Amino acid sequence: MSAGTLQGRRPSPARERVLETATRLFYAEGIHTVGIDRIIAEAGVAKATFYHHFPSKDDLVRAYITDQSGLQRTAAAGLSRDDAPYERLRTFFVHLCEFGSGPGYRGCPFVNTAAEYPDPAHPVRQAIVEHRRWNRDLYRDLLAEAGHPDPEQTADLLLMLRDGLVVGFDLDDPAAVRATAQEALARLVGPQAGLDVSGPAAAPPTPPAPEHTG
Numbered sequence: 001m002s003a004g005t006l007q008g009r010r011p012s013p014a015r016e017r018v019l020e021t022a023t024r025l026f027y028a029e030g031i032h033t034v035g036i037d038r039i040i041a042e043a044g045v046a047k048a049t050f051y052h053h054f055p056s057k058d059d060l061v062r063a064y065i066t067d068q069s070g071l072q073r074t075a076a077a078g079l080s081r082d083d084a085p086y087e088r089l090r091t092f093f094v095h096l097c098e099f100g101s102g103p104g105y106r107g108c109p110f111v112n113t114a115a116e117y118p119d120p121a122h123p124v125r126q127a128i129v130e131h132r133r134w135n136r137d138l139y140r141d142l143l144a145e146a147g148h149p150d151p152e153q154t155a156d157l158l159l160m161l162r163d164g165l166v167v168g169f170d171l172d173d174p175a176a177v178r179a180t181a182q183e184a185l186a187r188l189v190g191p192q193a194g195l196d197v198s199g200p201a202a203a204p205p206t207p208p209a210p211e212h213t214g
Contacts, residue, residue, distance in 0.1 A: 017045060018039060018040075019060070026113070031116045086142070093195065100177065101169065105169055154188055
C-alpha cells in the first residue's frame with residue numbers, strides 16, 4: 001500500500017482513542033507497567049478493534065513513538081522561515097526548557113521508552129534512533145543555514161546537550177538546569193548567536209514530551 005493511499009485515508013477514531021490513551025498512560029506511568037486490557041478499557045474500544053489496529057503491544061509502542069516524532073516534525077516545519085535560523089534553533093531549546101520546568105514533566109518520551117527497550121535492534125528502538133537522527137540533522141541544517149563554521153560536530157554536541165537537559169529537568173532544580181542550558185548553548189554555538197533561553201520563543205513548537213496526551 002502506498003504512502004499516498006495511507007495519507008488519503010481518514011484516521012480511525014477508535015485507533016486515535018487507543019493511541020491517545022496509550023500516550024497519556026505510557027508517559028505518566030511507563031510502558032511495561034501499563035497493560036493492554038487497561039488501555040482497551042480506558043479507550044472504550046473492543047479488544048478485536050484494538051488488535052485490528054495494533055497486532056501487538058510493541059506495535060502500539062512504536063506507533064506512540066512515531067506519533068511523538070511526527071508532532072515535533074510538524075512543529076519544526078511550521079516555524080516561520082522569516083525567522084533567522086538561530087532564532088528557530090533557540091525556539092526549540094526555549095520550549096524544551098519551558099516544558100521541562102513544568103509540573104507535568106515526566107522526562108523525555110524517547111529516552112523513557114528506550115530505557116524499557118534495551119535491544120538496539122528492536123523496532124521500537126529503531127523508531128527512536130530515526131527520531132534522534134532527524135533531530136540531530138535539524139540542528140545541523142539550522143547551523144549550516146546560519147553559517148556556523150562546524151555544523152556537523154556542533155549538531156552532535158547539541159543533541160548531547162538536549163539529552164542532558166531532558167534528564168536534568170527530571171532530576172535537578174529546573175532553574176539551575178535552565179541556567180546551565182544558557183551557558184552551554186553560548187559555549188557550543190557562540191555568544192554571537194544570541195541563543196537566550198530565558199525568554200519566550202517566537203513560535204511554540206510541540207513540546208518534547210506528550211502534552212496530556214501527556
